[in-house]
Amino acid sequence: MITPILLVSLCSIICFFIFSHFATASHGPNEPRLIPSRIPFFGHLPGMIRHGSSYYGMIAKKHNLPIFTLGVPKSKIYIVTSPQLISAIDRRSKTISFAPYVVQFAKRMLKPSQHAIEKLGENLLEEKGPVGLRPETLKAMHDSLVPGPNLDAISKVMLRGISTYLDPASVQESSGSGRIRLFEWTRRFVTRASTDAVYGPEKNPFHDPEVYDAFWTIDEQFILLGLNVLPGLITPRGSRARKLFFDAMHRYYSEDGPSTASALIRSRHAVSLQHGLSQTDMEHFNLSVSYGLLVNTVPTAAWVLYHVYSDESLLASLRRDIGAFVRREEEATASINLPEVIAGCRLLDSLVREVLRVHSTNASGRVVLRDTLIDDRYMLKEGATLLTPSAELHRNADVWGPTASAFDAGRFLGQKKVPGSAYRAFGSGASVCPGRFFATNEISAILVMMLPRYDVSPAHGRSWVVPKTKSHITTSIMTPVEDIEVRITEREEAKGVKWTFTWEAEEEKRQD
Numbered sequence: 001m002i003t004p005i006l007l008v009s010l011c012s013i014i015c016f017f018i019f020s021h022f023a024t025a026s027h028g029p030n031e032p033r034l035i036p037s038r039i040p041f042f043g044h045l046p047g048m049i050r051h052g053s054s055y056y057g058m059i060a061k062k063h064n065l066p067i068f069t070l071g072v073p074k075s076k077i078y079i080v081t082s083p084q085l086i087s088a089i090d091r092r093s094k095t096i097s098f099a100p101y102v103v104q105f106a107k108r109m110l111k112p113s114q115h116a117i118e119k120l121g122e123n124l125l126e127e128k129g130p131v132g133l134r135p136e137t138l139k140a141m142h143d144s145l146v147p148g149p150n151l152d153a154i155s156k157v158m159l160r161g162i163s164t165y166l167d168p169a170s171v172q173e174s175s176g177s178g179r180i181r182l183f184e185w186t187r188r189f190v191t192r193a194s195t196d197a198v199y200g201p202e203k204n205p206f207h208d209p210e211v212y213d214a215f216w217t218i219d220e221q222f223i224l225l226g227l228n229v230l231p232g233l234i235t236p237r238g239s240r241a242r243k244l245f246f247d248a249m250h251r252y253y254s255e256d257g258p259s260t261a262s263a264l265i266r267s268r269h270a271v272s273l274q275h276g277l278s279q280t281d282m283e284h285f286n287l288s289v290s291y292g293l294l295v296n297t298v299p300t301a302a303w304v305l306y307h308v309y310s311d312e313s314l315l316a317s318l319r320r321d322i323g324a325f326v327r328r329e330e331e332a333t334a335s336i337n338l339p340e341v342i343a344g345c346r347l348l349d350s351l352v353r354e355v356l357r358v359h360s361t362n363a364s365g366r367v368v369l370r371d372t373l374i375d376d377r378y379m380l381k382e383g384a385t386l387l388t389p390s391a392e393l394h395r396n397a398d399v400w401g402p403t404a405s406a407f408d409a410g411r412f413l414g415q416k417k418v419p420g421s422a423y424r425a426f427g428s429g430a431s432v433c434p435g436r437f438f439a440t441n442e443i444s445a446i447l448v449m450m451l452p453r454y455d456v457s458p459a460h461g462r463s464w465v466v467p468k469t470k471s472h473i474t475t476s477i478m479t480p481v482e483d484i485e486v487r488i489t490e491r492e493e494a495k496g497v498k499w500t501f502t503w504e505a506e507e508e509k510r511q512d
């Protein structure tokens with residue numbers, strides 16, 4: 001006789017298998033190999049949640065495949081670990097596209113109007129060429145951030161902001177009890193200098209400490225806000241912070257802030273007007289500008305400081321190399337023109353790239369918008385997600401040699417040319433990061449202003465401890481689980497010297 005318990009159990013098992021069947025997307029013979037999961041229905045999802053982006057590396061190592069498929073409920077994810085295949089994917093940027101992520105980010109985080117969402121989603125496959133709100137905004141960003149007069153102009157403002165924070169009196173003030181939390185401290189002056197550069201120092205909304213706090217609270221609450229389900233209930237803090245940020249942007253736009261801003265904001269503004277965006281939408285869309293601008297530059301700059309100051313021989317080499325660019329017209333003065341150091345100090349350039357290589361953790365997500373065959377072999381199916389995890393490619397010994405997993409500040413000095421598709425810190429192809437030159441300028445400027453003048457040592461004990469790291473959903477760079485406490489002291493030889501840091505690009509010097 002069938003008891004009620006047995007009946008319920010049988011029904012549950014039948015329902016479970018029916019559910020699993022419909023929950024798993026079908027898999028074609030030419031698609032990248034499907035890696036089976038022992039967990040029905042949920043597939044690889046629990047592994048991805050548990051291990052974050054290192055899960056892909058674990059699977060890649062076990063199966064040694066250039067591309068493979070992970071099943072997740074109702075969908076599938078292709079993971080690519082081969083630089084050659086990434087190049088093939090980059091060439092198909094219209095059908096294997098970053099654009100749906102941009103639309104999703106806007107929908108979930110920016111509280112846009114229906115009109116703005118429709119505009120962003122227009123011409124997703126770019127069948128009409130690179131026209132429409134999204135491609136034109138991206139082009140405006142690239143054009144205003146490529147090396148040239150616009151980049152020089154914002155780098156100059158950024159430099160001024162950082163100089164103020166890094167002068168001895170300010171450093172002394174930040175030290176307070178004698179200890180500085182390295183990542184938090186860097187966050188403060190990078191936020192100020194970067195936003196002054198982009199929004200203009202006159203009306204930059206980030207001057208208000210509440211706006212600063214609000215922005216970083218939004219970042220902290222990103223996952224909950226991004227769920228986009230009753231945010232006021234799920235994350236009242238995040239929700240309040242986002243409102244405060246939008247209100248500050250409203251004041252900025254109402255006071256004609258963009259007229260005092262960089263070419264980046266002005267050109268975005270012009271594109272938005274052409275596509276009939278309301279002022280409210282423009283205000284809200286600035287949350288994405290601030291995101292791109294800040295969330296990766298802050299940890300990278302702090303890591304660079306950590307790596308240099310925790311390695312005495314690297315510190316001495318860089319001080320020597322930067323020293324060659326110091327001008328001393330009088331005994332108590334010293335000046336450095338930043339573009340000269342950035343262009344001429346190869347170790348500095350190599351160091352920044354290496355820090356990005358080692359700490360990079362982006363997954364460079366794409367959506368397959370149409371069935372696409374790559375490398376004449378792999379069929380990628382419409383609707384699937386595709387990831388190219390940078391950490392995996394950055395540890396690939398075929399590309400980087402046997403020391404791939406080690407930190408080597410001079411790696412890029414002697415390195416034979418690495419294919420762009422293997423160096424993923426800024427992505428590649430059509431969605432390569434438009435802010436990469438500005439970020440590199442800023443990080444380099446921080447080092448050039450710090451090294452000749454300050455010593456940095458661990459606040460606890462004599463030796464530096466390698467911090468445990470974690471990834472955060474919005475950032476492409478790992479961050480330490482706990483901040484690193486340091487002491488910053490002025491070097492004896494720098495005391496009493498008046499330091500000047502300038503940004504005079506070659507072009508400007510020729511015109512003078």
Ligand code: HEM
Pocket residue numbers: 098102138141145292293294296297300356362363364365424425426427428430431432433434435436438439476477
């Ligand atoms: C060290 C600092 C930075 C790192 C590591 C970084 C990294 C990245 C990465 C990995 C991507 C995704 C590329 C892809 O999926 O292929 C990206 C995209 C982007 N980044 Fe950056 N970024 C940095 C700084 C900046 C700055 C300073 C800005 C703005 C001024 C910026 C603006 C953007 C924008 C707007 C995109 C989206 C591009 C698109 O829609 O196609 N980033 N960045």
